[in-house]
Amino acid sequence: MxxxxxxxxxxxxxxxxxxxxxxxxxxxxxxxxxxxxxxxxxxxxxxxxxxxxxxxxxxxxxxxxxxxxxxxxxxxxxxxxxxxxxxxxxxxxxxxxxxxxxxxxxxxxxxxxxxxxxxxxxxxxxxxxxxxxxxxxxxxxxxxxxxxxxxxxxxxxxxxxxxxxxxxxxxxxxxxxxxxxxxxxxxxxxxxxxxxxxxxxxxxxxxxxxxxxxxxxxxxxxxxxxxxxxxxxRPATAFVAEFVGLTNRLAGRASGGRAEVLGVSLPLLAGSGDGNVEVLVRPEGIEATPDPNGNATVLSAAFLGAHGRVTARTDGGEQVEVQVASAALPSFEPGQRVRVTPRGDAALAVAR
Amino acid sequence: MAKSPRSGTRALGGIKPSGALAGVVPFFAYTTVFLLIPTLVVIIAAFVSDGHLTLGNVRALGNAGFLTALKQSIILSALTAIIGAVVGGILAYAVSTARPDGILKRFITSLCGVLAQFGGVALAFAFIASFGAQGMISAWMKKAGVGPSSTLWLYQWDKGVLLVYLYFQIPLMLIVFLPAVEGLRPQWREATETLGGTTWTYWRRVAMPILFPSFVGATLLLFTNAFSAYATAAALVSQAQPLVPLQIAGTFTSETVLGQANVGKAMALAMVVVVAIVMTIYAWLDKRSSKWLVR
The missing domain is CATH 3.40.50.300 (P-loop containing nucleotide triphosphate hydrolases)
Structure with a gap:
């Protein structure tokens, strides 16, 4: 305390x-x-x-x-x-x-x-x-x-x-x-x-x-x-994760304290479930890079002052919010292909 | 030098000539015709007799009959205003604690809206039918062997008239005072408590001082309401003229004393003076007690 x-x-x-x-x-x-x-x-x-x-x-x-x-x-x-x-x-x-x-x-x-x-x-x-x-x-x-x-x-x-x-x-x-x-x-x-x-x-x-x-x-x-x-x-529940700050709910498969999300294996927080799960990942816990062979398409990009936010849809149909530096925002345009990748921070997984 | 439109507007003392002002024209026309002109007529006529300036009408106010009526009018108005204000004030507080959209509150406020305007002959008759010599309640009381042996009290200015006046004074107080009571914020009571105060502290130090200007203003309204009431008293009192409005009516309708109309106007002037004095006291009190109000 x-x-x-x-x-x-x-x-x-x-x-x-x-x-x-x-x-x-x-x-x-x-x-x-x-x-x-x-x-x-x-x-x-x-x-x-x-x-x-x-x-x-x-x-x-x-x-x-x-x-x-x-x-x-x-x-x-x-x-x-x-x-x-x-x-x-x-x-x-x-x-x-x-x-x-x-x-x-x-x-x-x-x-x-x-x-x-x-x-x-x-x-x-x-x-x-x-x-x-x-x-x-x-x-x-x-x-x-x-x-x-x-x-x-x-x-x-x-x-x-x-x-x-x-x-x-x-x-x-x-x-x-x-x-x-x-x-x-x-x-x-x-x-x-x-x-x-x-x-x-x-x-x-x-x-x-x-x-x-x-x-x-x-x-x-x-x-x-x-x-x-x-x-x-380290939110203890999905409610806390979603009430405090923004969070993405991304489908994944969990076992042995790790989950596979968008091709990256993430460590899971205590209290997470196993099997088919939704992993709660913060916008700043995901990276976005312009890539014609990427795994998502940009829907919108918003300037929020100190940083920017890119909203993209993955090829799997999931909507993802990604936090990017304000200076990098001009490189994201609606319709553009990008690669979105979790950075690897520990996350909470809840049963799907 | 030609004035700019801007300076022309300033010449009106900051009032913008707009269509909105047209909306108050009927109000000013109404108050001019039915308040300002009659007041001027009363003031001028009080000093005129047979087309000549005179102080005779005002001097006539010195007779014992008028002075007694004036004293009784003031006592009756003050008593019904104070009793009405206290009882109506407590009632307003009780109503303010009821659920805002509850049926009890809506019923009481609607009822008081009607009762506050329920003066005059109809009210007097209702009381005569209940408490008069042949009245329903009088008959029951007689049967039960309780109550006064005579029903004359109903027609006396300091008993029956006072009671009948309260019948419209209390509801009027509730209607006028309720918004002020409802304006008391729960946070003020809670702040008092967290700062170590009691319920009594809250009323004495917070609620009462905040309500005081509204309470005094409402009491004044009740005073003038009773002071100028005529029909209710006229319907109840057929012997003598114990109140000023009845005396004024008497000067216009008396079959025994003619040419007293301008004395009646002098009496009305005396009423204006009494109300002006009360208003002055109120203004002084208000200035002292409500420095904190948004002006």
Whole structure:
């Protein structure tokens, strides 16, 4: 397990064990277990309705689990009300109190904790400074941009020095550029203060960029919990492979831990099946070269900025996505013959 | 120097002359004919008698009968506004917690839409048929040996009239205030809780201050609604004229005192003044309490 924060000693362990929560016939959480190490930043990733927000809300005390236990720093908080759990939470949007200035919003939690006026003012100033908004302290929510509002919400959540920081899709309502900036800023601040953090998002790039570990959820269960690179390179299930990044499903024949795909023998990841299989290969795990005697025909070529993507159909009728360097993109034209070859990276094979 | 088209547009104070403005012409025409001109007529006529300028009409407002009616009108309007606002406000909150597309919510809001406009003679008659001397409920109560021995209370301004006014004031409050209550975001309550606050903290520090401007605005609307109501009171009260609208009507229809029409207009002017004072207080309160609102 990787714990990246140098201030991890300030964080506490968080354990969600065998959590169950259902809404009528729908199991939002199906015996979900998730343990966060002190100071760790874990992102929960998954499609809508997979249970990630329910898990976060159960941890916050905003939802009651039907079964299971939740501990924070070794203390069982399952039956404890939200206001006694010592949490900071940033919501998706519109959570600032509109009748209070940025400073008053940040001071609110401190006031709830009985801090005196001067301590509150000093702490609020420090927090607004931390998120780079000292100059906006006297502004109301409607006088700030969406990104600034979320920064204030983050300052407000952190001002009370919570044991756990909960981020419920805090970036999803922002435009792409602000989202990236704030994402990096959240990570910087989290590393600085070392608070154990649970971040819920449906954006895989966000999750992979900031988290120590990413948990991919599906139908109320955790499919895989792993550091971002491992999750990407060694997906445990077909769902994880396809949800995180792009993947090709290529027919192959597997035996003895290897599979033959497009004429190349690939090592298989643990959990792969034998016999007639589909091998999940990333676009960057395949090479494409113009070749009149090749094994595929280019259908389209797209420029994506840092790199390009070539879509080709093999002579066997399979569609393959291949990542190529932007500079090489002009050499691929629709209708052109190419040779597509797996590079040899380990891949997951699932029964066909 | 010839003006450019751009500077010509600026001369209109930034308003772009477009077809869209034509849409508000009927509104302005309507308010001019039925609000502005009558108000001007009232103000001018209050200072005119037999074609001469005079302060006599205004001086006539000093008589005890009018002052009592004015006091009673203000008390009745304030009481029905405050009770209506509190009860209607609580009802609006209860309705806001129901399922948005549920039948209960749709039924209550539709019903209140009708009841809020259900004033006048029909409402007065409904109450007389229920609580009057021969009323259905009065008869049941009599049979059961409960309730007051007399039904005269129904025709008194501070009892029956007040109760009947609440019948349209409470639904009106619900309709006017419901959008504000529904504007409370669940995140505000949840943020309060995660920051260590309780339900009471949420109401005291967050929800109530946010709702305050809307609540005061709605209460003012209820006040003016009751202050200007005539038909309901007229249908219930046949003896004396305990309220200003009834007194004004009296100056136009009295068979014993003639030539009082302009005194009636002076009374209407007094009503305008009362509403202006209430509006001024509201504007002051609103300015203090809603600096945070988007303007």
């Amino acid at each position: 990787s714990v990246a924060s140098p201030n991890a000693e300030r964080g506490v362990a968080v354990e969600l064990t065998e959590l169950r929560r259902s809404y009528g016939p729908v199991n939002a959480l199906d015996s979900m277990t998730l343990h966060l190490a002190p100071g760790e930043f874990v992102a929960l990733l998954g499609p809508s309705g997979c249970g990630k927000t329910t898990a976060l809300r159960c941890l916050a005390g905003l939802e009651d689990p039907d079964a299971g236990t939740i501990t924070i720093g070794g203390r069982d908080v399952t039956a404890l009300p939200t206001n006694k759990r010592d949490l900071g939470m940033v919501f998706q949007a519109y959570s600032l109190f509109p009748h209070m200035t940025a400073r008053q919003n940040v001071e609110f939690g401190l006031e709830m904790r009985g801090q005196d006026k001067s301590t509150r003012a000093r702490r609020a100033g420090d927090m607004l400074d931390l998120v780079g908004l000292s100059s906006q302290a006297d502004r109301y929510a409607h006088q700030m941009s969406g990104g600034q509002q979320q920064r204030v919400a983050l300052a407000r959540a952190l001002a009370i020095s919570p044991q756990v920081l909960l981020l419920d899709e805090p970036l999803s309502a922002l435009d792409a550029k602000v989202r990236t900036q704030l994402r990096d800023e959240i990570r910087r601040i989290q590393l600085e203060i070392g608070t154990t953090t649970l971040f819920v998002t449906h954006d895989q790039e966000e999750a992979l960029a900031v988290a120590d570990r990413v948990g991919v959820m599906r139908a109320g269960r955790l499919e895989q919990l792993a550091p971002p690179q491992e999750l990407y390179a």
